[in-house]
Every structure is written in C-alpha cells, then in structure tokens.
Amino acid sequence: STGSRKPKPPPVSHYNLNNVTVTANPLENRENILILTPMARFYQGYWDNLLRLSYPHELITLGFILPKTTEGNTATTALQKQIARTQKSGQEKDRFKSIIILRQDFDPPIQSQDESERHKMKNQKIRRAGMAKARNSLLFSTLGPATSWVLWVDADVVETPPTLIQDLARHNQPVITPNCYQRYWNPETKEMDERAYDFNNWQDSPTAQDLAKQMDPDDILLEGYGEMATYRTLMAYLYKEDGLLHEEIPLDGVGGATLLVKADVHRDGAMFPPFSFYHLIETEGFAKMAKRLGWQPIGLPNYKVYHYNE
Amino acid sequence: STGSRKPKPPPVSHYNLNNVTVTANPLENRENILILTPMARFYQGYWDNLLRLSYPHELITLGFILPKTTEGNTATTALQKQIARTQKSGQEKDRFKSIIILRQDFDPPIQSQDESERHKMKNQKIRRAGMAKARNSLLFSTLGPATSWVLWVDADVVETPPTLIQDLARHNQPVITPNCYQRYWNPETKEMDERAYDFNNWQDSPTAQDLAKQMDPDDILLEGYGEMATYRTLMAYLYKEDGLLHEEIPLDGVGGATLLVKADVHRDGAMFPPFSFYHLIETEGFAKMAKRLGWQPIGLPNYKVYHYNE
Ligand SMILES: Nc1nc2c(ncn2[C@@H]2O[C@H](COP(=O)(O)OP(=O)(O)O)[C@@H](O)[C@H]2O)c(=O)[nH]1
Ligand SMILES: Nc1nc2c(ncn2[C@@H]2O[C@H](COP(=O)(O)OP(=O)(O)O)[C@@H](O)[C@H]2O)c(=O)[nH]1
Ligand SMILES: [Mn+2]
Ligand SMILES: [Mn+2]
Numbered sequence: 001s002t003g004s005r006k007p008k009p010p011p012v013s014h015y016n017l018n019n020v021t022v023t024a025n026p027l028e029n030r031e032n033i034l035i036l037t038p039m040a041r042f043y044q045g046y047w048d049n050l051l052r053l054s055y056p057h058e059l060i061t062l063g064f065i066l067p068k069t070t071e072g073n074t075a076t077t078a079l080q081k082q083i084a085r086t087q088k089s090g091q092e093k094d095r096f097k098s099i100i101i102l103r104q105d106f107d108p109p110i111q112s113q114d115e116s117e118r119h120k121m122k123n124q125k126i127r128r129a130g131m132a133k134a135r136n137s138l139l140f141s142t143l144g145p146a147t148s149w150v151l152w153v154d155a156d157v158v159e160t161p162p163t164l165i166q167d168l169a170r171h172n173q174p175v176i177t178p179n180c181y182q183r184y185w186n187p188e189t190k191e192m193d194e195r196a197y198d199f200n201n202w203q204d205s206p207t208a209q210d211l212a213k214q215m216d217p218d219d220i221l222l223e224g225y226g227e228m229a230t231y232r233t234l235m236a237y238l239y240k241e242d243g244l245l246h247e248e249i250p251l252d253g254v255g256g257a258t259l260l261v262k263a264d265v266h267r268d269g270a271m272f273p274p275f276s277f278y279h280l281i282e283t284e285g286f287a288k289m290a291k292r293l294g295w296q297p298i299g300l301p302n303y304k305v306y307h308y309n310e
Numbered sequence: 311s312t313g314s315r316k317p318k319p320p321p322v323s324h325y326n327l328n329n330v331t332v333t334a335n336p337l338e339n340r341e342n343i344l345i346l347t348p349m350a351r352f353y354q355g356y357w358d359n360l361l362r363l364s365y366p367h368e369l370i371t372l373g374f375i376l377p378k379t380t381e382g383n384t385a386t387t388a389l390q391k392q393i394a395r396t397q398k399s400g401q402e403k404d405r406f407k408s409i410i411i412l413r414q415d416f417d418p419p420i421q422s423q424d425e426s427e428r429h430k431m432k433n434q435k436i437r438r439a440g441m442a443k444a445r446n447s448l449l450f451s452t453l454g455p456a457t458s459w460v461l462w463v464d465a466d467v468v469e470t471p472p473t474l475i476q477d478l479a480r481h482n483q484p485v486i487t488p489n490c491y492q493r494y495w496n497p498e499t500k501e502m503d504e505r506a507y508d509f510n511n512w513q514d515s516p517t518a519q520d521l522a523k524q525m526d527p528d529d530i531l532l533e534g535y536g537e538m539a540t541y542r543t544l545m546a547y548l549y550k551e552d553g554l555l556h557e558e559i560p561l562d563g564v565g566g567a568t569l570l571v572k573a574d575v576h577r578d579g580a581m582f583p584p585f586s587f588y589h590l591i592e593t594e595g596f597a598k599m600a601k602r603l604g605w606q607p608i609g610l611p612n613y614k615v616y617h618y619n620e
Pocket of ligand 1: 153
C-alpha cells in the first residue's frame, strides 16, 4: 500500500453452522432463503410470481444461471431489465437481499428449447446431464454458510401461492415439492382447464427396479415415456380436489420445478448427478442421493404450482 | 426505512463463468484460490507453512471447518489466535484475502483422534463418511463464482515447497496431487529419515476390481490394510530420488492431504461421497466421481509434501 493510513484488516467470518437455524417457522426465525433458477428463457410470469412471494424479500437471495446461447443472451437482457426495475426503482419491500447471475461456461447440449425437441427420449440423457451441471454450478457457486434453505424454482413456473416458502417450510422436511400442473385451453369444454405437468415426482415400482437391474451401468430410467413403462406411482396423478392441502407422501424421485431443500442436505453433498446414479439422473438422481444420505424426500400431491404452457 | 435518504439498492452481481480463468499461470492471471482445510487439531507447522506460500496472499481465501468437540474447540482457539496475528498485526503481504471458519453441526463419528484408533479398519467407513460430510459442508459453503482453483490441505500437512500452488497449477490438470510423505527419527540409522504416508493415491488393479464385484453395494474398499490386499499401484511407493520432479501419472484414487482441483470440477458436481460410490468413499470416491464427469486425476510421485508425525 502507498498511503500512510493502516489499511483495514481483511475480513474474518466465523460461522457456527449450528446457529444457522432451519425450522418450520423460518419467517419468525429470520432464516435466509436462496432461490435458485436455471434459466434458458425469461418469462414475465415467473418474475411477477417471484415478486408476489410474501416471505420477506430482504431474507431472499436470488441466483440464476443462463446458457451462453442467443436465447440465453436474450433471457439475460430481459432478466436484468426486471432486476433493475425491482432493485433500483421498485418499492423497498420488493427488493431482494442480493442477486447473483451466472453465465454458463459450457455449451448447453441441445440448442433447441422447443418442447417437442426437448422431450425426445434419445435427447434426454444428454439434455438432463447438461441441466444437472447447470444446477450444480449454480448451487456450488452461490450457497453460503448463512443459508438455511434452498428453493429451486424453474424459470417457467409462473404461478404459486404467495405463501409458498412458508407453506413448504412449515412441514419441516429435508426435501419437499408441491405438485406441478399446467393451465391450458380445453377445446372440448371451451374453458380454461388444467392438467398434470411434472412426472419426475414419483414413488418407485418393482417394474422400474427390474428394468434398472437389466440396464447397463450408464443407462438411465426416464419417466413419462410409453416405450419405457415403469409403473411408478406418479404424484402428478395423486391430486385430489377434496384432499387435504398439506397431505404428505414419501417420494423416490423428484422434479426441480419447485423444490424446497434444507441447505444442510446440499451441504452433506447432495447434488444433481450429471451421470447415471442408480440409473437416475439430475433431479431424480438428487432424490436418490438425498435418500442415500438419510434424507427422505416428501411430496404434497394437493398443493399445486403451475408451469407455463408453451 | 425511516430516514429520508434513499437507501442504496441491494447488490446485483453478474459473473461470466467464462471470464474466471483457470490457467497454468494463475499468478500472472491473478486467479483466486480457495484453500480448504478440515481441521480436528491445530498444528503450528501447518500455519507457518501456509504463511510461507509465495502465491500472493491477497488472492487466497482460507476456509476451515472444525468439529464441535473439546479438541475442536481447542483447535478453533489456537487457529483464531494465529489468524488474528496474521490478519491484524502481521505484515501486509502475509494477510489473506478473507477467511471463513465453520463449526460443524454434526457429531464427528469417532471421538478419539489418536492415529491407532483412527486407522482401525472397522472404524474407517463411518470415520471417512464423517470426513466426507465435513469436506462437503466446507466446499458447498465457501466456493464462490469467482474462485478459479480449490486447494485442499489437511491440517497436519506441515511442510510443502513455498511455490506449491504455482508448481501444481502449471500442470494445468483438473485434479492434481503431490506425494505425501512423513519425516521420522530412524532408530537404526540414528538420523532423521522419511517414509511414505498417504496410501489413498493409487492406480486401480484387477484384484481390487474383483474384490469390489463380490462386495455388497454399501461396502467399501480400503487401502493400506493387510486383511484386504488390493494390489493397487500406490503412488507413495513410486517416488524416485533421481526422477523428474514434475513427472505425472494418472490416478484412480486420491487422498485429500494436498490436492489442487479446478473449481469447475467441483462446480460440475464432483464432491466427496459420504456413502459407497463404486465401493469408494470420501477423497477416493471424489476421484472416481471426477472421472465419471470426464476429468482425469493426476499424481506427481516425485513432488513431496510432508505430514506431521504424531
Ligand atoms: N442454465 C440453463 N438452464 C436451462 C437449460 N435448459 C433448460 N434450462 C432451464 O432449466 C429449467 C428446466 O428446463 P425445462 O426445459 O423447462 O424442463 P421441462 O419443463 O422438464 O421440460 C427451466 O428453468 C429452463 O429454463 C440450459 O441449458 N442451461
Ligand atoms: N472438521 C473435521 N475435520 C476432521 C475430522 N476428523 C479429521 N479431520 C481433519 O481432516 C483431515 C484428515 O484427517 P486425518 O485424521 O489427518 O486423516 P489421516 O491423515 O488420513 O489419518 C485432517 O486435516 C484432520 O484434522 C472431523 O471430524 N471434522
Ligand atoms: Mn419447464
Ligand atoms: Mn492426517
């Protein structure tokens, strides 16, 4: 240093992981939430829904990872515009504690983001491995010692109850996911209707186990494909209109559309395997890994959130 | 807010992971290094060695995790005393960029840290699973978006060349480890001598593969135990006095005593499995996971670092 003033000593932080609480009442305990979103496209509905979350925004850090494609660049610009509006000129209560935007330094494996192309079975393994790496990059780069919970929300989840965080956290479960549906125009009834969307929330079946046993170590099981009938119990179909909103079921596979995870589950090492892990990959592999670490994932079949309809 | 002045908008950080370089010349490119140490005991030799590292300290962040045991409390006190000395009253060039100290919020599985107790085979799986969780907690909580390299250094590594970081990085390898030796008093020659210490750096063998095939899925292979001869090639025994200092060999298992990892390897998802992963655990499981992700670990048989002798 050139000046004569003694420079400030560099920071030393001491965190007692025991003192970072993770409770059924995070709001009262002022627990920090990290909301993580891998984002290939920007949807205004996603941002508007985020703004409506009633959990104190000053306790929420947002983390994004976007691919370095033309589409990813467009999404980044749109996202940054909304962030500037909220953080700089918006109402104070809307502002989030901090926001981290990462640009992915690897090529997304499939260029087209069209739903039909995305969901082709042969594209799935490579696509989901890429998604898993994006999630891991985001997670490893943003999780801090003071984070209590990680909420995964996909960029195309456009409608949740504003009390989402409080509602999920009150179950005090290590890994918990609502049921992801989709609104659509029903041409038969000529009315808006809704249908099951996310088939990655499931309970295992003997058929799937048998299929897995016959597979090569690197092969993966996929859900929602006729050519690979697993007979797993899909949470998407367990929704009951007259069921209890907070009914819980144990899950063996989870999706990432909306997923609340105690930060300690990730800290133990639970990540999104970008390779076949017990013949599972990405979020489904994460559920298996959480289980291997002693954490049982839980689903709420009657608590709904909504996916964008392309 | 109560005042009339408009509060500063909360921070928004934009990181382009592509712009965080990871090169053979980190010093010239001013790359950030995160040094991570799980610490059950504090050794003055460890700290003194850290201070002697010639890589610019203003580019180094230190991260520690210590168990909440009596021994862990003692180590924390000793560590904090040295940190205060270095960061507050030491020479400016000695000061590190920042330091994070975590206290572990789970019980270490084995209370005694005596070498004989620690190394008993039946204690190994539970002990190494605990170590793996400690490493993961530390890694997930401290790795940031601007980190280029992670250097793992055990708390009982008391002697390395001061140019350790530059020397390892110049290989430009995803995962690289020197050979970990131990100085001791040789009663026969009545002189100080040295011997191989870390047996977790190895190349796989057909015998070990066969052993693995016959094991229960949850069982793990361990190195350095007569009752489980693996016939793996141990890097510890490949040291050649007249060999090239920078000779490289590929490894299938690594130890964590001194291990330089490109941050992207961790970001892809490579962590320390606290469960049987291909019958491997902790740092050895990490090597396998790195390989599954396409990253080949490398060892330097003729480049030595030294472990404390209890
Ligand atoms: N960073 C990143 N995000 C992606 C990529 N592909 C998809 N996403 C995002 O990941 C989430 C899940 O992907 P999506 O295609 O919606 O999966 P689906 O709903 O199961 O078909 C969404 O938030 C996408 O915007 C990618 O290559 N990189
Ligand atoms: N945080 C934490 N660190 C530990 C624990 N047990 C050992 N360590 C540290 O982890 C590293 C490796 O452990 P050590 O017992 O030296 O392994 P060994 O040299 O292979 O016998 C050292 O830095 C220890 O101080 C633990 O339970 N918690
Ligand atoms: Mn989607
Ligand atoms: Mn040791």
